[in-house]
Amino acid sequence: MKILVIGASGMIGRILLPELQKKHEVITAGRSSGDVRVDISSFASIENLFKEVKELDAVVCVAGTTFSGPIQNVTGEHLISGIQNKVLGQTGLVIVGQHYLNDGGSFTLTSGKLGEQPAPQNAVKALANGALNSFVVAAAMDLDRGIRINAVSPGQVSIIPPQEVLNAYLHSIEGTTSGEVIKLGY
Numbered sequence: 775m776k777i778l779v780i781g782a783s784g785m786i787g788r789i790l791l792p793e794l795q796k797k798h799e800v801i802t803a804g805r806s807s808g809d810v811r812v813d814i815s816s817f818a819s820i821e822n823l824f825k826e827v828k829e830l831d832a833v834v835c836v837a838g839t840t841f842s843g844p845i846q847n848v849t850g851e852h853l854i855s856g857i858q859n860k861v862l863g864q865t866g867l868v869i870v871g872q873h874y875l876n877d878g879g880s881f882t883l884t885s886g887k888l889g890e891q892p893a894p895q896n897a898v899k900a901l902a903n904g905a906l907n908s909f910v911v912a913a914a915m916d917l918d919r920g921i922r923i924n925a926v927s928p929g930q931v932s933i934i935p936p937q938e939v940l941n942a943y944l945h946s947i948e949g950t951t952s953g954e955v956i957k958l959g960y
């Protein structure tokens with residue numbers, strides 16, 4: 775498979791990359807890292823990405839930052855930036871990328887446990903993760919040409935065995951499931 779990984783240089787990306795590269799052709803992307811540059815907070819940048827990288831079988835997004843901190847400290851800027859980077863960024867990859875993906879291709883997004891099991895000081899993360907999970911379940915009903923979509927929803931990755939993290943992503947990328955929120959570390 776030809777797989778595009780956005781955020782490959784990050785904590786989760788570094789777990790996935792060596793294994794994916796053993797079996798697949800992998801193209802990495804980030805704002806300042808990877809084979810190609812993209813800022814997923816910009817739709818124009820996402821459009822340019824898919825014009826540059828063609829014939830993809832899978833798109834995996836392990837990027838998108840959001841604010842952590844008590845709600846009293848959340849500013850409009852934090853809210854907008856979290857939505858722009860994580861929600862619009864990851865869903866934008868699907869909105870644009872669906873027109874470029876090969877038949878039978880797949881999207882694997884990354885939400886997070888805080889969407890379903892919120893914790894104090896993480897309202898913006900809860901908002902972004904919940905939105906992504908809802909999007910994935912609904913988008914799976916509409917995507918055509920056999921294109922699949924799932925979200926991996928991890929707890930704190932530093933305390934999850936790396937193999938579990940890898941398996942969750944492989945379940946989406948190499949499996950047949952669609953519209954699933956794949957939970958780990960709950």
Ligand SMILES: NC(=O)c1ccc[n+]([C@@H]2O[C@H](COP(=O)([O-])OP(=O)(O)OC[C@H]3O[C@@H](n4cnc5c(N)ncnc54)[C@H](OP(=O)(O)O)[C@@H]3O)[C@@H](O)[C@H]2O)c1
Nearest residue numbers: 781783784785786804805806807813814836837886930931
């Ligand atoms: N780590 C965890 O415990 C955990 C748990 C649950 C959910 N998650 C979610 O999983 C995702 C990845 O987490 P992580 O900890 O692996 O992140 P990370 O270590 O901070 O790495 C983020 C990666 O994404 C890229 N990136 C960031 N913003 C981008 C943008 N706007 N456009 C393109 N690339 C961008 C970064 O590269 P550049 O700097 O080169 O752009 C980097 O490769 C995030 O959405 C996070 O919320 C993480």
